[in-house]
Amino acid sequence: MNVTSSRPQVLWLILVATLFLGSLAKAFDTVILDPGHGDFDRGAAIGYVYEKHLALDTARRVEQLLKKEGLKVVMTRSRDVFIPLQDRSATGNRYSNAIFVSIHYNYSRGGSGNGVETFYHFSKGYTLAAYIQAYLVQRTRMTNRGVKNASFHVIRKTERNPAVLVECGFVSNPTERARMLTGEFRARIAEGIAQGIIAYKRAK
Ligand SMILES: [Zn+2]
Numbered sequence: 001m002n003v004t005s006s007r008p009q010v011l012w013l014i015l016v017a018t019l020f021l022g023s024l025a026k027a028f029d030t031v032i033l034d035p036g037h038g039d040f041d042r043g044a045a046i047g048y049v050y051e052k053h054l055a056l057d058t059a060r061r062v063e064q065l066l067k068k069e070g071l072k073v074v075m076t077r078s079r080d081v082f083i084p085l086q087d088r089s090a091t092g093n094r095y096s097n098a099i100f101v102s103i104h105y106n107y108s109r110g111g112s113g114n115g116v117e118t119f120y121h122f123s124k125g126y127t128l129a130a131y132i133q134a135y136l137v138q139r140t141r142m143t144n145r146g147v148k149n150a151s152f153h154v155i156r157k158t159e160r161n162p163a164v165l166v167e168c169g170f171v172s173n174p175t176e177r178a179r180m181l182t183g184e185f186r187a188r189i190a191e192g193i194a195q196g197i198i199a200y201k202r203a204k
Contacts, residue, residue, distance in 0.1 A: 025089070027204040030097060031074070031099055031101060032073075032095065033120075035056040036104040036105075038077050039081050040080055041052075043105065049170065055105060073202075074098075086153075089200075093161070098152070099162045100158045100163035105168050106167040106171065108172050111174060113128075116169055117145035117148060118136070119164060119165040127162075127200065129147045130147050136166065138194030140189060166188045168180070169189070
C-alpha cells in the first residue's frame with residue numbers, strides 16, 4: 001500500500017475522532033437547580049419547618065459544590081420568592097448543554113413515609129435520576145424509595161434537557177425532620193446530589 005492510498009484512511013480516522021470528541025464536548029456544562037416552592041408557597045410544612053427553606057438551603061449547597069467542579073450553575077430562585085412552575089421549566093429550556101435538577105422535600109399523611117426518591121419524566125432523564133438517587137442513598141444511608149417516572153410540571157415541561165426532581169426525605173417524618181434540621185445532614189444531601197451529577201457527567 002502506498003502513501004497516497006492510505007491518506008483517505010487517515011483522514012477518515014481524523015473525522016471519526018473529531019466526531020467522537022464533538023460528542024463528548026456536547027456533554028452538559030450547565031446545571032439548572034430548581035429549589036421547590038417559595039414565599040407564600042411553603043411546600044410541606046410541620047410547625048415552623050418549611051420545605052421551601054430546606055430546598056433553598058440544599059440547592060445553595062449543591063450550587064457551591066458544582067461551581068468548585070467548574071460547572072456553570074443557574075438557580076431558578078436564590079431567595080424566598082414565588083416562581084410559577086412555567087417560569088421554572090422556561091429556565092430549564094433556556095440553556096443548551098444543560099441538565100435540570102429540581103430539589104424538594106416530601107410529605108406523607110400520618111408521618112410514617114420515609115426515604116429519598118428521584119423522579120424523571122422523559123427517558124433521557126432516567127440515567128441522571130439513577131446517578132443522583134444512588135449517590136444520595138450512599139451519602140445519607142436513607143431508605144431507597146427508588147427512581148420513578150412521574151408527570152410533575154417542571155420535569156414534564158423541561159423538554160430540552162435531561163430533567164429530574166429529587167425528594168430529599170420527609171418533613172412529615174419526625175426522625176427525618178430532626179436530621180434535616182441540621183446543616184451537617186443537609187450538607188450530606190447536597191454532596192449526594194452533587195456527586196451524582198458529577199459521576200453522570202463523567203459517564204457521558
Ligand atoms: Zn415540594
